[in-house]
Amino acid sequence: MTAGFRAAWHVGRVVSRRAETRSAVRLEIEVPTWPGNHAGSHLDIRLTAPDGYQASRSYSIASSGPATRVVLAVDEVLSGEVSPYVVHDLREGDELEVHGPLGRYFVWTPEDPDPAPVQLIAGGSGVVPLFAMADARERQPHGTDFRLLYSARTPDDVFFASELGALTKTRVDIVHTRRSPLGSPRPPGRLTQESLAELTFPAGVAPRIFVCGPTPFVETVSRWLLELGQDPARIRTERFGGSG
Amino acid sequence: MTHVDGNALAGTLVDVLGFDSTDAIGECAGCRHRSELARAHAFVTAMGAIVRCEACQGVLAVVVRTPTDVHVSLSGLARVSIARRVSRAPRPPSP
Numbered sequence: 001m002t003a004g005f006r007a008a009w010h011v012g013r014v015v016s017r018r019a020e021t022r023s024a025v026r027l028e029i030e031v032p033t034w035p036g037n038h039a040g041s042h043l044d045i046r047l048t049a050p051d052g053y054q055a056s057r058s059y060s061i062a063s064s065g066p067a068t069r070v071v072l073a074v075d076e077v078l079s080g081e082v083s084p085y086v087v088h089d090l091r092e093g094d095e096l097e098v099h100g101p102l103g104r105y106f107v108w109t110p111e112d113p114d115p116a117p118v119q120l121i122a123g124g125s126g127v128v129p130l131f132a133m134a135d136a137r138e139r140q141p142h143g144t145d146f147r148l149l150y151s152a153r154t155p156d157d158v159f160f161a162s163e164l165g166a167l168t169k170t171r172v173d174i175v176h177t178r179r180s181p182l183g184s185p186r187p188p189g190r191l192t193q194e195s196l197a198e199l200t201f202p203a204g205v206a207p208r209i210f211v212c213g214p215t216p217f218v219e220t221v222s223r224w225l226l227e228l229g230q231d232p233a234r235i236r237t238e239r240f241g242g243s244g
Numbered sequence: 245m246t247h248v249d250g251n252a253l254a255g256t257l258v259d260v261l262g263f264d265s266t267d268a269i270g271e272c273a274g275c276r277h278r279s280e281l282a283r284a285h286a287f288v289t290a291m292g293a294i295v296r297c298e299a300c301q302g303v304l305a306v307v308v309r310t311p312t313d314v315h316v317s318l319s320g321l322a323r324v325s326i327a328r329r330v331s332r333a334p335r336p337p338s339p
Contacts, residue, residue, distance in 0.1 A: 007255070042254070056255070103254040105267040106249075239252075
């Protein structure tokens, strides 16, 4: 691990927002005092109501490096407390409190001396920190092999679709659970242990594995990985609940 | 209620302890299982969080928020081992 990016509270300003998918928004937030962040880390957004009530939620960061521009992709959790505000009400120019960068456990850095390949496995919006890792790898001239296996409902629900399509150093496989793209050889359906085995690095090459998604997805995938002989010490997971 | 990873408590732990401890190694006082705090199971509500051992589900830590304070119990943790960060002291000049 290189010198850490120390976590602190900061004030950021939304400089751009656009639709990421039908239910998610991509935000670019300028945080003048941001120290930079490793790929895979997250931040907490804190909202304060006029009566002083505060609510905070964690969001993965899609960007990495020493920049003060932080990119988020936030999926709306229906009945959530924070994400509906972020998705629908936050406007360019709005200020918000952010705490980070956080989560030094679930990060990948280009200086990582481990030569083993890196397997990324995403469920839904869990792709955000894994995209940050693939993007960080993309910017390195040399390094280890990356693969991303991404479970998404339909082609319209894929985050960072054009960026993922442009990756040259990460092999990307997308499994669509509800609707496949036209002409796809793979019918829509949930990820199975067979397709997991087919679309990920085998245990024989001892990959490092990062899994991020909703808790049931992460539980299932983790169990399958262990059954496929992967080393639990090399699997790192990030589950998110539905409190949005 | 479903759980998330201890990793999700990084922000809370920074506020309470002053540093990001998700990669610190915690030892369960109940079963002596040792692993990164990020691997523990976190049950998070608006009031705070309960952190349980991934091996025996014993309670490692409880965090309760009130309007004025944050109360932290670490009674289920026998030990926490924190990697010392590499200092950036300049090397002495070569002779």
